[in-house]
Amino acid sequence: MAVDFPSEEFARRLCEELNKNERYRRAARGWRWPILFRVEGPQASVGFILDLHEGECRGYKWLEDASHAQADYILAAPLEVWLDVISGKAHPMKALLARRIKLEKGSYSTIARYTIAALEITKSAKKVLEEG
Amino acid sequence: MxxxxxxxxxxxxxxxxxxxxxxxxxxxxxxxxxxxxxxxxxxxxxxxxxxxxxxxxxxxxxxxxxxxxxxxxxxxxxxxxxxxxxxxxxxxxxxxxxxxxxxxxxxxxxxxxxxxxxxxxxxxxxxxxxxxxxxxxxxxxxxxxxxxxxxxxxxxxxxAGLTAYNAVKKAAASVRPGDYVAVVGLGGVGLFALQLARRVLAARVIGVDISEEKLEFAAKTVGLGGEDLLVDASKEDAEAAIMGQTGGRGVRAVLDFVGVEQTLEKYLPLLDKTGVYVIVGLGSPFGPQIPSLDLILGERSVLGVLWxxxxxxxxxxxxxxxxxxxxxxxxxxxxxxxxxxxxxxxxxxxxxxxxxxxxxxx
Structure with a gap:
């Protein structure tokens, strides 16, 4: 069954996929903060929080209205930017540096240390969308 | 062959x-x-x-x-x-x-x-x-x-030496002999900067770090003078220590080898008027919020150094x-x-x- 992005099903499947991704697990050692991924729309923002901790996804939370949601790290971008990153057309950290993805909360110097983990998240996300 | x-x-x-x-x-x-x-x-x-x-x-x-x-x-x-x-x-x-x-x-x-x-x-x-x-x-x-x-x-x-030297040279126009220069971050590059600010600019130096070990190492290796100061920012009020050491005037230059959100926000206000803030550390590429009012009112400068x-x-x-x-x-x-x-x-x-x-x- 096809999975849409963004959707609750996508968030659930991504969390599962990350827990199967050994490269993610190794690269994310030391990461201990939930991340809110917010997809900005013209009227409202949806999103999901992944509870990421030491290489494991401990859970997810889908948000129909993510406009005022909080997490230790908040990454926000329009849909097309997220799709560019997931498809591999855009490097996630380059998108951050170019402010295509906004780091609304959290430390860039910390998130930059986990570039490889970020790349593995995008690979897992792509797999979820491709495999349905 | x-x-x-x-x-x-x-x-x-x-x-x-x-x-x-x-x-x-x-x-x-x-x-x-x-x-x-x-x-x-x-x-x-x-x-x-x-x-x-x-x-x-x-x-x-x-x-x-x-x-x-x-x-x-x-x-x-x-x-x-x-x-x-x-x-x-x-x-x-x-x-x-x-x-x-x-x-x-x-x-x-x-x-x-x-x-x-x-x-x-x-x-x-x-x-x-x-x-x-x-x-x-x-x-x-x-x-x-x-x-x-x-x-x-x-x-x-x-x-390490070359980057510190470039940073010290960038500060030279703002520093006269005897002026105070703050060096934030006492890793390898910061240790060079402490030495070079003293030798090349004839400045008095204030070294700042949050690691007691790095401060002790700096004290042992740099050969500081009686009017130089090392500040443990994890334990002391660094602003008070720096303003106290400079008689309330502030420093003529800050050489920031950390470059994260907190350092510029904390140490730029400690610059004397027309002083220069030299950012070397790549801690955060977006940088912290730059307090432009402080820059304008004191005609202070912020400069970047790459190697x-x-x-x-x-x-x-x-x-x-x-x-x-x-x-x-x-x-x-x-x-x-x-x-x-x-x-x-x-x-x-x-x-x-x-x-x-x-x-x-x-």
């Missing part, structure tokens, strides 16, 4: 230790080129950024890659146009910051590190200096080092030969090539005082 091989530490996968293996050794192919036999190669925090995969977002890097961009050595082979004073056997410092793929307005005006197509060894697609030999594309990137003691330790001059030029390195080499900069004491570990991976991971964990170097013994 049979292919010559050399041992090198090759990064094949991010977050994995570099693999030490035999790879083809470089040879001179053009008249202006040289090959340097590496004697010392410093381990820098930028190597950590590359190892962690962070640098891909800003540098043109491709694995597998030999890291290492802070080298000293001896000329092994020289092209026919290389001058006599750089003939084989000459000890040299390698100006890696100058390796550039084009001649542009920056390289032609001596600001080599700002080249629009950098080919820095170990930080681009060009192989680096954690290897027995390094290919140098033009002899102009070699600074003769006769008279420089402990050539292996002198490798630190080519990056240094080859002419800066030549000047620094002269200072080293004259005994005006102590680079030897900043070396805290001399390691073998096989230990590069472990050295990078130690640095990543914040377990290093001063600087580590790979030392190649004959």
């Amino acid at each position: 049979p292919e010559r091989v050399m041992r090198a530490a090759v990064l094949k996968e991010y977050l994995s230790p570099p693999v030490v293996e035999e790879v083809p050794a470089p040879r001179v192919e053009g008249p202006h080129e040289a090959v340097v036999r590496i004697v010392g190669s410093g381990v820098c925090h930028t190597d950590v950024h590359v190892w962690r995969g962070e640098a891909e977002a800003v540098l043109d890097i491709q694995l597998p890659l030999i890291l290492g961009h802070e080298p000293s050595g001896v000329v092994e082979e020289a092209g026919e146009a290389v001058p006599e004073w750089l003939k084989p056997g000459t000890p040299v410092l390698v100006c890696a910051s100058g390796f550039c793929g084009v001649e542009d307005e920056y390289t032609l005006s001596g600001r080599h590190q700002l080249c629009s197509k950098p080919e820095w060894p170990g930080l681009s697609r060009r192989q680096g200096a954690f290897a027995e030999f390094l290919h140098v594309p033009h002899y102009k990137y070699l600074i003769p080092a006769e008279g420089v003691e402990d050539l292996a330790a002198a490798s630190l001059l080519t990056d 240094g030029s080859c002419s800066d390195l030549a000047e620094l080499a002269m200072l080293a030969k004259a005994g005006m900069v102590d680079y030897k004491s900043i070396v805290t570990r001399r390691i073998r090539l096989e230990e590069v991976g472990e050295a990078i991971e130690r640095l990543d964990r914040g377990e290093v005082l001063g600087r580590q170097i790979v030392e190649f013994k004959p």
Whole structure:
């Protein structure tokens, strides 16, 4: 069954996929903060929080209205930017540096240390969308 | 001609230790080129950024890659146009910051590190200096080092020393002899800055760090004077300490080797009017919020520093030969090539005082 992005099903499947991704697990050692991924729309923002901790996804939370949601790290971008990153057309950290993805909360110097983990998240996300 | 091989530490996968293996050794192919036999190669925090995969977002890097961009050595082979004073056997410092793929307005005006197509060894697609030999594309990137003691330790001059020297020179216009300069972050580069601010600017220095060990190491190695000060920002009110030491006036320059959100916000307001804030640390590329009102009301400046030029390195080499900069004491570990991976991971964990170097013994 096809999975849409963004959707609750996508968030659930991504969390599962990350827990199967050994490269993610190794690269994310030391990461201990939930991340809110917010997809900005013209009227409202949806999103999901992944509870990421030491290489494991401990859970997810889908948000129909993510406009005022909080997490230790908040990454926000329009849909097309997220799709560019997931498809591999855009490097996630380059998108951050170019402010295509906004780091609304959290430390860039910390998130930059986990570039490889970020790349593995995008690979897992792509797999979820491709495999349905 | 049979292919010559050399041992090198090759990064094949991010977050994995570099693999030490035999790879083809470089040879001179053009008249202006040289090959340097590496004697010392410093381990820098930028190597950590590359190892962690962070640098891909800003540098043109491709694995597998030999890291290492802070080298000293001896000329092994020289092209026919290389001058006599750089003939084989000459000890040299390698100006890696100058390796550039084009001649542009920056390289032609001596600001080599700002080249629009950098080919820095170990930080681009060009192989680096954690290897027995390094290919140098033009002899102009070699600074003769006769008279420089402990050539292996002198490798630190080519990056840590050079970056600190550029930062100190950027502050020079704002600092008179006897003025106070604050140095924030007392890793290898900060230790050079403390020395160079004292020696080159005749400034009084205030060194700031949040690590008691780094502060103790600075006290032991830098040779501070009675009017200099070290501040433990994790335990003391750094602003009060700095304003107290300067009689309420503030410092003439801040050299920030940390460069995260907190440091500029905290230390820029401590600048005297017309003072300069020099950011060197790559802690956060967006930088903190810059308090523009403080800048305007005091006509203060914020400047960035990226490494240094080859002419800066030549000047620094002269200072080293004259005994005006102590680079030897900043070396805290001399390691073998096989230990590069472990050295990078130690640095990543914040377990290093001063600087580590790979030392190649004959």
